[in-house]
Amino acid sequence: MYRYIISRILLVFPTLAGAATLVFVLMRLVPGDICLVRLGEGGSSFTTQALALCHAEIGIDRPWIVQYLKFLWDLARLDFGISMWSGKPVILEIATRFPISLEVAVMATIIAVAIAIPLGTISALRQNSWIDLVVRTFSIAGLATPAFWLGIVSILVVLDLTQAISGHPWMPPIDYVPLWQDPIRNLSIVMLPALTIGYRYAAVSMRMTRSAMLEVLREDYIRTARAKGLINRIVINRHALKNALLPVVTVIGIEFAFLIGGLVVTEQVFNLNGIGRLMVLSVQNQDYTLTQALVMLTVTIAVLSNLVVDLLYAWLDPRIRLA
Amino acid sequence: MATLEPTPTDLPALADDIGLAPRGIFAASWTFLQRQPVGAIGLVLVLIFGLAGIFADWIAPYSPTANDFAVMTEPPSWAHWLGTDQLGRDLLSRILFGARTAFIVGLTSALVGGVSGLLIGVASAYFGGQLDLWLQRLLDIVMAFPLIIMALAVVSIFGTGIQNVIVAITIPLIPRCARVVRSSALAIREVPYVDAARALGFGHTRIIMRHMVPNVMGPFLVIITAFVGQAILAEAALSYLGLGVQEPVPAWGLMLQGGAEEYATTAPWIAVFPGLAIMLTVFGINLFGDSLRDVLDPKMRDR
Amino acid sequence: MASGTRLCAACLAAALVLAAPAFAETPKRGGTLTYVIPADAPPSFDGHREGTFAMLHATAPFYSVLIRINPENPSSTTDFVCDLCTVMPQPTDEDTTYAFKIRDGVKFHDGSPLTASDVAASWNEIIHPPEGVLSLRRSWYTMVDTVAAPDPKTVVFHLKFATNAFLPALADPFTFIYQKAKLDEDPHWYEKNILGSGPFKFVSYETGQSITGARNPDYYHPGLPYLDGFIGLFAPKQATRIDAIRSDRAAMEFRGLPPSARDELKSALGDQLTIAESDWNCGSVVYFNHKVKPFDDARVRRALSLAIDRWHGAQALSKIANVRTVGGIVFPGSPLAATKPELEQTAGYWPDIEKSRAEAKRLLKEAGAEGLSFELLTRGVDQPYKTVGIWLVDEWSKIGLKVTQKVVPTGPFIEAQRSGNYQVFSGANCHGVVNPLLDVQTYLPGSYYSGNYEFFEDPHEVALYEKTLRETDPARERILMREFEKYVLDDQAHAMYLMWWYRIIPYRSYVKGFKISPSHYINQDLATLWLDR
Secondary structure, eight states: OHHHHHHHHHTHHHHHHHHHHHHHHHHHHSSSOHHHHHHHTTSOOOOHHHHHHHHHHHTTTSOHHHHHHHHHHHHHTTOOOBOTTTOSBHHHHHHHHHHHHHHHHHHHHHHHHHHHHHHHHHHHHTTTSHHHHHHHHHHHHHHHSOHHHHHHHHHHHHHHHHHHHHSSOOOOOSSOOOTTTOHHHHHHHHHHHHHHHHHHHHHHHHHHHHHHHHHHHTSHHHHHHHHTTOOHHHIIIIIIIHHHHHHHHHHHHHHHHHHHHHHHHHHHHHTOOSHHHHHHHHHHTTOHHHHHHHHHHHHHHHHHHHHHHHHHHHHHOHHHHTO | OOOOOOOOOOHHHHHHHHTOSHHHHHHHHHHHHHHOHHHHHHHHHHHHHHHHHHTHHHHOSSOTTOOOGGGTTOOSOSSSTTOBOTTOOBHHHHHHHHHHHHHHHHHHHHHHHHHHHHHHHHHHHHHOHHHHHHHHHHHHHHHHSOHHHHHHHHHHHHOSSHHHHHHHHHHHHHHHHHHHHHHHHHHHHTSHHHHHHHHTTOOHHHHIIIIIHHHTHHHHHHHHHHHHHHHHHHHHHHHHTTOSSOTTSOOHHHHHHHHHTTTTTTOTHHHHHHHHHHHHHHHHHHHHHHHHHHHHOHHHHOO | OOOOOOOOHHHHHHTOBSSSOSSOOOOOOOOEEEEEESSSOOSOSOTTTOOOHHHHHHHGGGOOOSEEEOTTSTTOSSOEEESSBSSOOOOBTTTTEEEEEBOSSOBOTTSOBOOHHHHHHHHHHHHSOOTTOOOTTGGGGTTEEEEEEEETTEEEEEESSOOTTHHHHHTOTTOOOOOHHHHHHOTTHHHHOOOOOSSEEEEEEETTTEEEEEEOTTOSSTTOOOSSEEEEEEOOOHHHHHHHHHTTSOSEESSOOOHHHHHHHHHHHGGGEEEEEEEEEEEEEEEEOTTSTTTTSHHHHHHHHHTOOHHHHHHHHTTTSSBOOOOOSSOTTSTTSOOHHHHTTSTTOOSOHHHHHHHHHHHHHHHTOTTOEEEEEEESOIIIIIHHHHHHHHHHHTTTOEEEEEEEOHHHHHHHHHTTOOSEEEEEEEOSSOOHHHHGGGGSOTTTOTTOOSOOOOHHHHHHHHHHHHOOOHHHHHHHHHHHHHIIIIISOOEEEEEEEEEEEEEETTEESOOOOSOTTSSOSOTTOEEOO
């Protein structure tokens, strides 16, 4: 098993290198480049000299292989370079926007877990009752709604409701303040997006909790505990929930990595200055260094999550553990 | 997103249940309808939209792409049952033809992504060793890669157009299917009769196709069903970002993007009806998929 | 020399503010204006190298320029006034020398005085940039020979030839006046730093979020600015901006919103909203790749233009997109623009669309291109590109053409044009100060004008243009422009002009002093705005 663990961990590096290569090549296959966007976006004309000057300034006139090797070398030293669009270090660009994305993601997870585990459990305990049906409908509806549509509708509902009630339409502020600076304002900005993402996230987790609980509840040792006369509540808390939680936690862990991707659409809708919006922007601007860094960030989070899950399962599955 | 499915352990009964024998399909369908009324509702919903898409040419009252500046942003009326959009195009016709686009995108992506994932997952589980290790890492990369970058690359290089959108949506589906199939197939690989088959000299392909694939059908079918819904939602999200199917092709996601924000307060029907269409279709797919899983999971069977 | 302040009646009507009373109110002082900027972060703060309104809306309040369109009369196309100079000079030496006297007492925000040498240095950077420095609009100033500051209060421009295109080019809002000392030290300094002499001082900038400025107490225009400060919030999504105005998170935006936004805000806010509208110095144009058959044939190009019903199309589209006025290649408010009867003589503007389409079909048949199918390359931006694209596809289907749209993002869009990898593309011709002589260069062959990607040569067209460029008598200039226009749009149909855009600015009624202009680049220094609350 230790061989497995070590080889699994070592494989992270070629995986990341593969992802780096993929993003490098993909970005350069797209026609055009950041200089065209920068010079041509305003609709004005530009001369070939201007374009050449821009290329030289940014460094995209060098041969691909040179750029690629520099990219890998810098990556190994954790030097993420300068954003081609703004000329500022990539780390700075990302660091400025990371807090808000993280906050939304964490809040969405909290909301999701707070909804999913109790509701999923109740749903499993009262399988096929009307509660079960309502919860299941609620969760399937959550999976069926396009995330951006939900966001748009929620903003409009809030605007219309506040206008109807107080005469003044209300919308969350569009400029971000950190939590410690002004908690009320910060929460008012983050609440709607967190609920929008959290709803879908809860839907997935709820279904998983329900099916995991159902499986566990049928296990013999639960029947035994019940037969022994243990009160239902103790049975559930002590035995069933604990064992059901393992796959649930796994799913939550994996979904968290995909949450970052889901932020892309949500941050557009709510105009949040986060990582998702930065990614859309860097891709539209064809800002190679920034896009590469963002992709590596996302991929690393996902790869590490998968690593943790795989190791967890290796530990649990005796076939692998004893190999 | 893919969920981890319970591993089927009761193999022969499973094969029976899927109805691989021709007689079994009808029997299985009828049993399904009786035992899973909710799933049946889902199936009916899906069939309504599916048939609407197939017969759109005959049922739709107007052409979905004909601009009519005389009736721009008209609310629902007898002439236009669901109203018209900002270019005067009949919404009902666009939704009917949009069903066709949705199912083409959904079914193609799901099938191509699913089958590719199936083959990769089974091969990975069957051969194991280095192949498995490296294949999984490749799938890790694809799965972790942000969809928007993939979609932008495909769209910028090849242009927008329904086939390119399908490619962009299919790519992330493959590793998700492969992962699930692989975890099911891993269980089967250990079963004695596979070793026996190898000992008897059966080729890899035969063992894979004859023994492993049929036995991961359960989770595979559930995943594919989920994929159809996810592909439809992915098309909507890509259209919102401007990377999906383009005008004037009728597609629900595109209709949402065009109408949702601009006309949400002055002409809400432009966004409501495509949104409802997406929700009901995906809702139906999920209901059906859930019931399918309940049916195919042996543990659920003995209630 | 540009003629006086002659305005066309239509444009005057179009520029009317629809709510505020006509008599002047006394401006109140104080308050902070919050507005939204329809973009994400600008790439740099340097006005000389950037061309986007995102940068301008964020930084124009910090800087001064030499001359500009009169802020009290921004819809004029000929009313130029001084910002840093004292009086508009009369040109000498057969209209080739302009000597500007610079004001006294102008200071940069760091306290140092602004003199003619700063003005000359800034203009030299724009017109004759040093090696390695990018000046985006350099090609506008090919008529300028030298710029010099013979003494600390005079700047002299020497032209190679007299032309009416010079003054409008000089009034370009991107021509920020920088400090000579900083430019000498590091010509790239202004990309990441702000130091101007304008009505507001730079306070802070948060990437992708906001930019703030505070009142400059030493501003040289007495009594201005009225505001204490401003906050510009970056909001790339249109829906966010509309919702922000509705909920008073911001008072306005300065680009232009579509008619649906105006209607939505009007119904939500009633008289708390003022709406300003104007023709926009931007238009939708269709360009052809002359290297690709059959678009090398003028008959085919003309047929494609004849098929489009601009008069009725514009009327309908103006309800859902920010387009409105049908016009030729010259801005409708300019004295050089064609009148309706003149336009109706040109292919594509005939009043009888059936006759026009019949002629189109006839031409296609003659050229052997009946039932042609092709791809229209469109930029992936909604207003109005995509809407216009959908309309074009439908119009062309009426003469039996099968057109599909290929929609791509900005980078690939420009790349496809430059590499000639397209058949027909739908673009826009957008400018700041109305300067018809320069604005129409986009229809000239690529060898003359580097921004044309239609891959053709036409010496006759170039000769016509050069004659028009150097003609300084307004009446003769107009006749030449008509000839040029007819040649470009009809005889050769090098491009198809569709319609001019329409700028709609709905804003909160407590904002006063806002006068709309034909360009979202003009008059952005906020000095004359005040808040009534």
